[in-house]
Each structure stands twice: as structure tokens, then as C-alpha cells.
Amino acid sequence: MRASVLRDGRMVYRDDVADPVPGPGQVLVAVRSCGICGSDLHFAAHGSQVLKMTAEAAGAAGAMDVDLSRDIFMGHEFSAEILEAGPDTDTHPAGTMVTSLPILLSAKGFDPMVYSNSTLGGYAERILLSAPLLLPIPNGLDPRHAALTEPMSVGLHAVNKSNIERGETALVIGCGPIGIAIIAALRLRGVESIVAADFSPKRRELATAMGAHQVLDPAQGSPFDSVKARVVFEAVGVPGIIDDVLRRARWGTRLVVAGVCMQPDEVHPFFAIAKEINVQFVLAQTPEEFAESLRALAEGEIDVAPMITGEVGLDGVGAAFDDLADPERHCKILVTP
Amino acid sequence: MRASVLRDGRMVYRDDVADPVPGPGQVLVAVRSCGICGSDLHFAAHGSQVLKMTAEAAGAAGAMDVDLSRDIFMGHEFSAEILEAGPDTDTHPAGTMVTSLPILLSAKGFDPMVYSNSTLGGYAERILLSAPLLLPIPNGLDPRHAALTEPMSVGLHAVNKSNIERGETALVIGCGPIGIAIIAALRLRGVESIVAADFSPKRRELATAMGAHQVLDPAQGSPFDSVKARVVFEAVGVPGIIDDVLRRARWGTRLVVAGVCMQPDEVHPFFAIAKEINVQFVLAQTPEEFAESLRALAEGEIDVAPMITGEVGLDGVGAAFDDLADPERHCKILVTP
Structure with a gap:
């Protein structure tokens, strides 16, 4: 399948990424939209510094296990459509539009969907999400807007x-x-x-x-x-x-x-x-705040339309990263696989 | 009268300081005990830096008007005995033991009793305090202990x-x-x-x-x-x-x-x-906290006796400043005029 991956500091288009297979408690989804976050730009430019600082802050708790010499998956602001549940997994019907905190639960524990050599992020055609974390997108909210629930x-x-x-x-x-x-x-x-x-x-x-x-x-x-x-x-x-x-x-x-x-x-x-x-x-959000943001978007209490200044396909992510450097041109660019 | 003043970075004993005269709302008191604070040591060693930083922090609100080339009065942790009230000033009877927040109210406004070329601090025989701020020392609490209400x-x-x-x-x-x-x-x-x-x-x-x-x-x-x-x-x-x-x-x-x-x-x-x-x-205290500390000392809920590691007269303040550099010897030295 198609994806955009970080390789040697640049976002690179690939059409040969293996399709992910959902395990128990996981759900295969088709990404509908994924926002590009400033932290992704920063990681692309200063990945080793980010890993070093994260490790120091974590102390004995352990660092993120990321190898910068290999391709890295990113993209943590997404909306998606449910395709298929993993074994023994109850979830919403196929076709349901959802969003989720960017965390993938598995038998081994949980992986943040931020920078990873193995866990896919939203810059990909299809990814895995965690059934217990899925939130259906209400009120027919535009999936491009729902992708901005996270930020x-x-x-x-x-x-x-x-x-x-x-x-x-x-x-x-x-x-x-x-x-x-x-x-x-x-x-x-x-x-x-x-x-x-x-x-x-x-x-x-x-x-x-x-x-x-x-x-x-x-x-x-x-x-x-x-x-x-x-x-x-x-x-x-x-x-x-x-x-x-x-x-x-x-x-x-x-x-x-x-x-x-x-x-x-x-x-x-x-x-x-x-x-x-x-x-x-401060950093990130609580699950309650994530859900409250989705609710406010779906109720029209927050309208993110003015923030969306561009839209690209998976093959346009590299150029979008460059374009985001100019505050006069862009705020948020969405990736639509 | 006698006092110890900061001159060229050293505490100097003087016996020729003019007796202060209480104005309206002010009370003349005899200092019974005054603790030496680390901030006094710091000001003695780095006065110009303290003034510069205080001015920068205050911004447009204005700096403390202190001239380092002239004698400076310090001492803001004190207990004292009331001698005489200023004109039109109601206060406790002469002989009452009191303490106070180190602020002198006057017709011009208020002066912190911290570092000043003109407002006396507790390293002196007699000083002025503000009638509205006086707190009588209850329960016969030792005035040396009451002096530590402030810290x-x-x-x-x-x-x-x-x-x-x-x-x-x-x-x-x-x-x-x-x-x-x-x-x-x-x-x-x-x-x-x-x-x-x-x-x-x-x-x-x-x-x-x-x-x-x-x-x-x-x-x-x-x-x-x-x-x-x-x-x-x-x-x-x-x-x-x-x-x-x-x-x-x-x-x-x-x-x-x-x-x-x-x-x-x-x-x-x-x-x-x-x-x-x-x-x-954080910095300093509220008036309520000052009063609560005095209460806790007077009720025996806090016993400061172990903190008091030395006592000197007004002529011993310079040597006491030097001695306080050694944490093995001292915590709090009291000056007893």
C-alpha cells in the first residue's frame, strides 16, 4: 500500500509498504485525512535531538525505541473509516467514520503513534487503531475537520x-x-x-x-x-x-x-x-479532552475550516513539510491518502 | 544611638545614628531581637546585582531607591518593645512586646524595611514600626523566638x-x-x-x-x-x-x-x-501568614529553639555575617541590641 515515510530527514513516498494486519483489540482503518503537526516537522529536522531529550526526560522509564537510520512512520492527527476488526474484537460496523487518540494498544503494551519504525501513523493508506479508543465521528462532521480533533x-x-x-x-x-x-x-x-x-x-x-x-x-x-x-x-x-x-x-x-x-x-x-x-x-491531552474537542467540532462550537490552508496526497507530504515553514502561507495542511 | 550598618559590603558598628522620631501612625520601639537573614548576606556581597535585578523585575513600577555608596540599614526579622507612639496614633501601651511585617507606613507611602539608606531596620537599638501592622506577642513567647516570625x-x-x-x-x-x-x-x-x-x-x-x-x-x-x-x-x-x-x-x-x-x-x-x-x-508572605506563624510559635506548635545557633550584640553583626557562611556552625544568628 501507499504511505509517506521519514527517511534521512525527508518525507518520502512509498507504494510498497506492507498492509497492516489487526491483532486482537485492533481495527484496520482507511485513513481519510491526517493533519501535519509542527512536531513532525521538528522531528524530521532534529530527530536525534528529540530522541535524546525524550530519553533524558523519561530517565529510567526508558526511551522510545526508534532507529533513525530506518524508515519512520508518523502522523497522529487523523480521521479514518473502519474496514475490518481484528480477531475477537467488537467494534463499530465497517464504514463507520472514526477518530482516536494516537495510541496503539497491543498484547505487548501500547505504542504512541508519533514516531515509529513499526507502528504506522496517519501518513498511510491504511493503519491500525485500538478498538477501545475509537470515537465515531458524530453529526456527519467533515472527516477533514475531525482529523483536527487531536491538535x-x-x-x-x-x-x-x-x-x-x-x-x-x-x-x-x-x-x-x-x-x-x-x-x-x-x-x-x-x-x-x-x-x-x-x-x-x-x-x-x-x-x-x-x-x-x-x-x-x-x-x-x-x-x-x-x-x-x-x-x-x-x-x-x-x-x-x-x-x-x-x-x-x-x-x-x-x-x-x-x-x-x-x-x-x-x-x-x-x-x-x-x-x-x-x-x-503542558503536553498533549486527556482522553476526556480529546472527546470534548470532537464534540465541540461536531456541534459547530469550534470551526476549524479557517485553519486548513492546504491539502495534499501521500506523494505531496515532503513538499508540504517545506511549505509549512512559511507562516504567511500555511497553518494546517491535511494529507488525504 | 547604636546600630550596625552596611558600608562598602561590610556590616559596621556605629554609635552615632540619630534616634528616629515617629510620625503619625508610627511607633517608636526598642528592638529586642533581630534575626540575620540570608538575603542580608547576599545583599552585603552582591548589592548592586540585587538592585539591578529588582529594578528589572519591577519594570516601569520603579526600582528601590538605594545608594550603595552610603550607609544602608537592614534587618527585617525582629521583635521589639513599644516605647512611644507618634502623634495622633493609637497603639498598645508602652512596654508591650510586639512584632510586625517589615514595612514602614508613612504619609509618603510605604517603605519595605529591607535595605534602605533612611528607614531603619532591626540591626539598631530603636526603630520605627507602623501602628496598624503591630502584633502583640502572645503567651509570654520569648522575644528571641518571636523575632523568627518573619522567616x-x-x-x-x-x-x-x-x-x-x-x-x-x-x-x-x-x-x-x-x-x-x-x-x-x-x-x-x-x-x-x-x-x-x-x-x-x-x-x-x-x-x-x-x-x-x-x-x-x-x-x-x-x-x-x-x-x-x-x-x-x-x-x-x-x-x-x-x-x-x-x-x-x-x-x-x-x-x-x-x-x-x-x-x-x-x-x-x-x-x-x-x-x-x-x-x-514564591516570595515573602501574606499578613495572614505572618499572624499565623506568630500564633503557631506562641502556641508551641512550632519550636524555633533548635534553629538559633548564635547570638551577638550590635557590634558583632559583621563577624556574624562571616560566621553564617559555614552551614556546619550556624543556621540562625540573632542580634540583640
């Missing part, structure tokens, strides 16, 4: 961890897909003052479309000069951002770090101490 | 900000005065598993005396190898400690940073992201 739930998780209240002002720094998902989740929660900052005019436009009440261009001055935010969401993930927030934020600020900075970073703890800042680092 | 309330504040529950394991890294105050506050809160780590045998002994259930020597291996702590208190305040916690702590750890690191510090945000760590930076 939207990342934003919902960040907002939930912030414990923000409706009357508190939120500042979202960075309007890439994670920042946009945070904005949508803030709006969903009824937050009445959502300010978004990004250097890109296109992304500021998108932030407005997705629910920001005010957008700022950091090139015109620090957002902290004009916004008194109680909760700050950092969705950039490059060195220096956290320290800038600690330096400029108000007393008692709650900072949620959703941007994934892989490099070492310099901070001045004293800034945070003097202002009693709270820093909540 | 003990710093520990209580750190514990309160952690939201720790009795059943959660606490790890306290660093058993200087702040770490010890945290241990006492954890014990006061009924936390059932308090683990303390310090390289100094003397400080580990003190940690046990003040309520730690288990003590560890980091020279024998990382505390994280043997303790599964849910809440970690960092009470060291030197570069590298925060990153070490982020690297080694468990998923979901709540880190309370109570050590005051003035230098830039390198961290790996990814460690914190991968484990969704929460970092709460």
Missing part, C-alpha cells in the same frame, strides 16, 4: 490546566496551530478577553477568525506594554520566550508553556520569584 | 502556595533557614511524609529536629533516586538546581521555588513539558 484538544488541555476564568484576560503568544487551538478553546470556555500576538499578519487574521478579541504585532512593541494579562499562553517554543514573559509579566501571572522548546534555555528565576509567577508546562 | 512565615507561605495535601510526599531540597521554615510549616500542616536533603550533617540533624521524617545526603546520590515526591521545595537558590529537579522529578511534580537565585540559570523546558511539571515561584 484542538492540545489547546483545550492547555486552557484547562490554566484554570482560567471567564473574566480573566488571556494573552496567547504565537498563533501557529497550537496557539490557534488555545484561542479556540479559550473562546469555547467563554473567556471574555483573548489577546493574541504573532509577527505574521496572516496568523493574526486567523487568530481573529478563530476567536481572538484583539491581535497584536510584537514588532510594534511588547504585548505586555498594552495588555494586562492574568494568564499567558506561550505557544512559540523557542529559547528566550519564557524569560521574556518572566521579565515583563505582571505580579501573579500564570504562564502556561505549550510551545515545545527542545533546546536549553536561559531564564532569570529572580523575575519569577519577585512576581510569584506560576509556570505550568 | 517562619516565608516557609508557611511556600507551603500554602504548594497546596500540598497531608498524604502527599514533600521533598525539601536545602535545609538553610528557608528550607527549615518550610519543613516546620509542612509539619504544622500535618504532612505525613517530609523528606529533607542537604549536604551538611548539621543541617540534616536540624531538619529532623524541626519535623522532617527522613533526611538524605545528596552526596550519597540524588534524592530523586530514593523519594517519590509529589511536591518539591527548592530552597537552595543557586543556578542548576531547578533544571536538576525538572530532569529528575516525576510526572506531574509541583515544584515550589523558594530559593532566591539572582543569576541567570539554564533550564531544559522540554523536561518540564514532557512531565507537565508545575513551577510555583
Whole structure:
């Protein structure tokens, strides 16, 4: 079957990948749509660093067993159609449109469907999913929109961890897909003052479309000069951002770090101490948040249409990875096998 | 009158300081006892750095107006006896033993009694306090113990900000005065598993005396190898400690940073992201926590006697600053004018 795989830092089209065979508790599905995530771009460019950092963070718990010299499957934001259940597996009827947390359960344990030499991800024609994790896509929601359940739930998780209240002002720094998902989740929660900052005019436009009440261009001055935010969401993930927030934020600020900075970073703890800042680092989502995001999409409470800026086939993934580097052109590109 | 002042980085004894005169709302008191705080030692050694960092953290709010080329008054952990109230000022009768948050209210506003060219601190025979902030020392509590209300309330504040529950394991890294105050506050809160780590045998002994259930020597291996702590208190305040916690702590750890690191510090945000760590930076205390600490001392719920390792007169403050560098000899030295 067809798939796009990471090989030597580039996404490569293949038409000779073996079809997966579902085991007990697993379901064979046809991928309908898969979003390209910034973390996939990062892994393609800096895979060895990601593996090293993941191993260090995991400590004795053990690293991810990924061999960069072999082809790697990725793609963790997907919707799919059920084809066939594995042995002794109860699931929805064939033809049901579903999505799922990107985790494959097996007799051996569970594999994250993020970067793997063996477990297929969404950049493939057909993949395996876990029957207990399948969520049928309700209300005839467009499967291309349902594919964005995962990234939207990342934003919902960040907002939930912030414990923000409706009357508190939120500042979202960075309007890439994670920042946009945070904005949508803030709006969903009824937050009445959502300010978004990004250097890109296109992304500021998108932030407005997705629910920001005010957008700022950091090139015109620090957002902290004009916004008194109680909760700050950092969705950039490059060195220096956290320290800038600690330096400029108000007393008692709650900072949620959703941007994934892989490099070492310099901070001045004293800034945070003097202002009693709270820093909540966040990652991924809970199963409940995943389901809640799907519900909000299906009910029309979040409309991801403005985020989708491109669509490619499996043979276009490599070019799409390149194109995503330009924030003026793209937010989210979907892969349609 | 007599006082000890900071001059060119050294504490200097003077007997020619002008007696302060209480204004409206102020009270003249005779200092009975004043604890030497680590922040005073740090300011003596690195005053210009402290002022620079404080100014940067304050931003447009303005810096502390301190001239390092002139004598500086310090001392913010004190007990005192009321001598005389200022004009139109109601207060307790002369002879009442009191303590207070180290803030002097005046017609101009309020001055922190921390480092100042003009507002006296506790390293002096007589000082001014603010009538509305005075707390009488109850139950005949030893004024030397009451002087430690301030540092003990710093520990209580750190514990309160952690939201720790009795059943959660606490790890306290660093058993200087702040770490010890945290241990006492954890014990006061009924936390059932308090683990303390310090390289100094003397400080580990003190940690046990003040309520730690288990003590560890980091020279024998990382505390994280043997303790599964849910809440970690960092009470060291030197570069590298925060990153070490982020690297080694468990998923979901709540880190309370109570050590005051003035230098830039390198961290790996990814460690914190991968484990969704929460970092709460803390400073000082609330008025309620100050009052609660005094109550706990007066009721005998916290006994600070083991912390007091020395006592000097105003002419001995310089030597005491030097002596405090050795953790094997000292925890808290009191100045008795």
C-alpha cells in the first residue's frame, strides 16, 4: 500500500509498504485525512535531538525505541473509516467514520503513534487503531475537520490546566496551530478577553477568525506594554520566550508553556520569584479532552475550516513539510491518502 | 544611638545614628531581637546585582531607591518593645512586646524595611514600626523566638502556595533557614511524609529536629533516586538546581521555588513539558501568614529553639555575617541590641 515515510530527514513516498494486519483489540482503518503537526516537522529536522531529550526526560522509564537510520512512520492527527476488526474484537460496523487518540494498544503494551519504525501513523493508506479508543465521528462532521480533533484538544488541555476564568484576560503568544487551538478553546470556555500576538499578519487574521478579541504585532512593541494579562499562553517554543514573559509579566501571572522548546534555555528565576509567577508546562491531552474537542467540532462550537490552508496526497507530504515553514502561507495542511 | 550598618559590603558598628522620631501612625520601639537573614548576606556581597535585578523585575513600577555608596540599614526579622507612639496614633501601651511585617507606613507611602539608606531596620537599638501592622506577642513567647516570625512565615507561605495535601510526599531540597521554615510549616500542616536533603550533617540533624521524617545526603546520590515526591521545595537558590529537579522529578511534580537565585540559570523546558511539571515561584508572605506563624510559635506548635545557633550584640553583626557562611556552625544568628 501507499504511505509517506521519514527517511534521512525527508518525507518520502512509498507504494510498497506492507498492509497492516489487526491483532486482537485492533481495527484496520482507511485513513481519510491526517493533519501535519509542527512536531513532525521538528522531528524530521532534529530527530536525534528529540530522541535524546525524550530519553533524558523519561530517565529510567526508558526511551522510545526508534532507529533513525530506518524508515519512520508518523502522523497522529487523523480521521479514518473502519474496514475490518481484528480477531475477537467488537467494534463499530465497517464504514463507520472514526477518530482516536494516537495510541496503539497491543498484547505487548501500547505504542504512541508519533514516531515509529513499526507502528504506522496517519501518513498511510491504511493503519491500525485500538478498538477501545475509537470515537465515531458524530453529526456527519467533515472527516477533514475531525482529523483536527487531536491538535484542538492540545489547546483545550492547555486552557484547562490554566484554570482560567471567564473574566480573566488571556494573552496567547504565537498563533501557529497550537496557539490557534488555545484561542479556540479559550473562546469555547467563554473567556471574555483573548489577546493574541504573532509577527505574521496572516496568523493574526486567523487568530481573529478563530476567536481572538484583539491581535497584536510584537514588532510594534511588547504585548505586555498594552495588555494586562492574568494568564499567558506561550505557544512559540523557542529559547528566550519564557524569560521574556518572566521579565515583563505582571505580579501573579500564570504562564502556561505549550510551545515545545527542545533546546536549553536561559531564564532569570529572580523575575519569577519577585512576581510569584506560576509556570505550568503542558503536553498533549486527556482522553476526556480529546472527546470534548470532537464534540465541540461536531456541534459547530469550534470551526476549524479557517485553519486548513492546504491539502495534499501521500506523494505531496515532503513538499508540504517545506511549505509549512512559511507562516504567511500555511497553518494546517491535511494529507488525504 | 547604636546600630550596625552596611558600608562598602561590610556590616559596621556605629554609635552615632540619630534616634528616629515617629510620625503619625508610627511607633517608636526598642528592638529586642533581630534575626540575620540570608538575603542580608547576599545583599552585603552582591548589592548592586540585587538592585539591578529588582529594578528589572519591577519594570516601569520603579526600582528601590538605594545608594550603595552610603550607609544602608537592614534587618527585617525582629521583635521589639513599644516605647512611644507618634502623634495622633493609637497603639498598645508602652512596654508591650510586639512584632510586625517589615514595612514602614508613612504619609509618603510605604517603605519595605529591607535595605534602605533612611528607614531603619532591626540591626539598631530603636526603630520605627507602623501602628496598624503591630502584633502583640502572645503567651509570654520569648522575644528571641518571636523575632523568627518573619522567616517562619516565608516557609508557611511556600507551603500554602504548594497546596500540598497531608498524604502527599514533600521533598525539601536545602535545609538553610528557608528550607527549615518550610519543613516546620509542612509539619504544622500535618504532612505525613517530609523528606529533607542537604549536604551538611548539621543541617540534616536540624531538619529532623524541626519535623522532617527522613533526611538524605545528596552526596550519597540524588534524592530523586530514593523519594517519590509529589511536591518539591527548592530552597537552595543557586543556578542548576531547578533544571536538576525538572530532569529528575516525576510526572506531574509541583515544584515550589523558594530559593532566591539572582543569576541567570539554564533550564531544559522540554523536561518540564514532557512531565507537565508545575513551577510555583514564591516570595515573602501574606499578613495572614505572618499572624499565623506568630500564633503557631506562641502556641508551641512550632519550636524555633533548635534553629538559633548564635547570638551577638550590635557590634558583632559583621563577624556574624562571616560566621553564617559555614552551614556546619550556624543556621540562625540573632542580634540583640
